[in-house]
Amino acid sequence: MFTKKKTIIIEIVVAIILLALLITKAVNPFSAEMTYNGDSECVSYSANGQKLSPGTYTVEIEYSTDMELTAQLYSAERTDFVRANDFYLSPNRHQVSYDFFTSHSLYDLETRISESEEIANYSIDRVVVSSNTHLFRVLLFSWIVVCIIVNILCFSSFGKNHRELIIKLSCITLLSSIVLFFPGLVKTHDYRFHVIRIESIVDGLRAGEFPVRIHSTYGDGIGYPNGVFYGDLFLYVPAVLRMIGFSVNMSYKIYVLLINGLTVFTAYLCGKKVFKKESTAIVTSLVYVTASYRIIDLYVRSSVGEYTALAFYPLIALAVWNIYKDDIKEKTYIKNAYILAVGILGVLYSHVLSTEMVAVVLVVVCLSLFKQTFRKETILVYIRAIIVFFLMGAAFIVPFLDYYINTNTFIKERSGTINLIQPLGAYFTDYFSFFKDFFGDGDRYMSARMQITPGLVLMLGLLAAGYVLIKRKATKEIKYLFFMSVILLIVASNIFPWNEFAYITKTGRILSQIQFPWRYVGIAVVPLTLLLGLVLEQATEESLIGDNTYKYIIVVSVLMMCLFCGYAEKSDDNPKLTYDQAELDTSLIAAGNGEYLLSGTDRESISTELICENAEGFIVGQNGTKIVVALEADEAASVCVPRFNYPYYKAIDESGNNLSISNGQNNLIKVALPDGYKGTVTVRFVSPWYWRVSEIVSLITAVGLLCLNFRKEKKH
Secondary structure: OOOHHHHHHHHHHHHHHHHHHHHHHHHOOOEEEOEEEEEOOOEEEEOOOOOEOOEEEEEEEEEEEOOOEEEEEEOOOOHHHEEOOOEEEOOOOOEEEEEEEEOOOEOOOEEEEEEOOOOOOEEEEEEEEEEOOHHHHHHHHHHHHHHHHHHHHHHOHHHHHOHHHHHHHHHHHHHHOHHHHOOOEOOOOOHHHHHHHHHHHHHHHHOOOOOOOOEOOHHHHOOEOHHHHOOOHHHHHHHHHHHHOOOHHHHHHHHHHHHHHHHHHHHHHHHHHHOOOHHHHHHHHHHHHOOHHHHHHHHOOOOHHHHHHHOOHHHHHHHHHHHHHOOOOOHHHHHHHHHHHHHHHHHHOOOHHHHHHHHHHHHHHHHHOHHHHOOHHHHHHHHHHHHHHHHHOHHHHHHHHHHHHHOOEHHHHHOOOOOOOHHHOEOHHHHOOOOOOOOOEOOOOHHHEOOOOOOHHHHHHHHHHHHHHHOOOOOHHHHHHHHHHHHHHHHOEOOOOHHHHHHHOHHHHHHHHHOOHHHHHHHHHHHHHHHHHHHHHHHHHOOOOOOHHHHHHHHHHHHHHHHHHHHHHHHOOOOEOOOOHHHOOOOHHHHOOOOOOEOOOOHHHOOOOOEEEEEEEEEEEEEOOEEEEEEEEEEEEEEEEEEEOOOOEEEEEOOOOEEOEEEOHHHEEEEEOOOOOEEEEEEEEOOOHHHHHHHHHHHHHHHHHHHHHHHHHHHO
């Protein structure tokens, strides 16, 4: 039996050993310059028979090329032991590094470089393989996390008092995460876009930028303002994991696992307050987290923003439930403002479109319950929630509105266009197609569509609620949730008049920007889950069903997850394993539809070289949004640098003077040079002072609310 003291001693000893190994590896690194082997089918460089022990390494290649090249790490005897994929040498760069892992010793490692179908003019200047400390950093970090979990579960009063609950919720989390135990990831819709967002945050943090507003990874340094237009607060978690040393794949998988855990927790919190029995709260949290729509969001669409937002929907539902069910005279009634604000903030910092949809639904709820909404106490709760929302959300809202209002981008240009999205809505048959192929797309053709349904259990719950309603045994809560669920499913379908609204009103055109009406199914899952729990408890109280029904729901949920795993394995013979950024296509094509590009930009003909007018120059170095160029100018000279001319870029000469910036070729930054200037010019993005103030306001508000809550908890 391990006592607390013995356990802590073991934890410290293991941590010290790992730290010592980490320091030893850092102080005594392995490094070998790879030499040219000659031309055969490809250009090959070898490590001259030097032994590479098991561990993590980095290969660095210095080169120049006019077309993309492909590099491959190869071992004739032990290729299976090299954890690496093909990676790319972009014509827009002159250096690439690639991290890889070898599980066994290697003596014949080669770096093979090949051309695409077209012949390229290129030269390889240097190839170096060296050890890194990623493995020991990952082991040390993982050990610390394990120690924290063990200490909480085994020795803290919280862990001892809630151990059974923690185990149950952990099992639900693991069930919803079972797909993550594939060797890689099956082909999904938006995986590449979102992992490049994560990689962009990593690159920005390494360049000393925080928060990372312009994602410089896109376009080989040209940049894309994802950090302004798209909430990415929670993506700093996988970004930090990447900086520790985890691979691209593993960082993303850990993020999905954490979001699953958060979703289970928030669903349980909501259910615990709404339902009378804890078992109902646990079962409904299982149903919510394994709902077909959510699972497809996770593993088919890889819609990171949307499935992260789904983790906060239960908090919003909890707040709304409390606002209309709690005694308004209770002192704790005002707390619902904070729950509501935190829930919507979680959605805002995840997915702007989901925030828009949630706002619409909340307005409808408030108006439908207008007698209770317009009570003085309830109005004060909403006012406080709005104030907290804007204060804590200022760090995102201020930059977003600044760019949206003052910058001509494609997203602003398209905001007034009429989007005819009605045919893309869900068909009613979709809601009951529980066993069709989960994989596909959001197309209007049924044969090509993925599953678009809340799921078997939730739809059966809706039918059961309809039966209770017909029998006139439904409570007012069941009635309200039933009609809300039905309305949301209609809104998400192709029978809702989306096209007519878009033609008739400006509001309709704004609301139709959601692209796919079936996104509202994600919101419908929330009232459907609450409805299921209420129907179960009422039926149990009236002895219409027994406790075994809960077990049947658990079995069905598990079987549906197993069914999804089967389809996932069948859908892709070669799951994608991504180890490092160099494997990814980081061109501007990877920016999806390019909504945040400056109007008129042709992203297929972007130059990543200097475009000089009456001047000569070259790029000295690049790091994040910063680029330094050396120039020698004549009269009336200018230079276009490979950075888009988004607001708040600055150009500074060697003396610290600001140089004039304007739109150049293809919306690149054009810097006007003083006559006869000779020296360096530094161009970089600098957040304006009011962005920084908004960040401070959000931080102070968050810390203040945490301290206030801590003080109140301490008093109790």
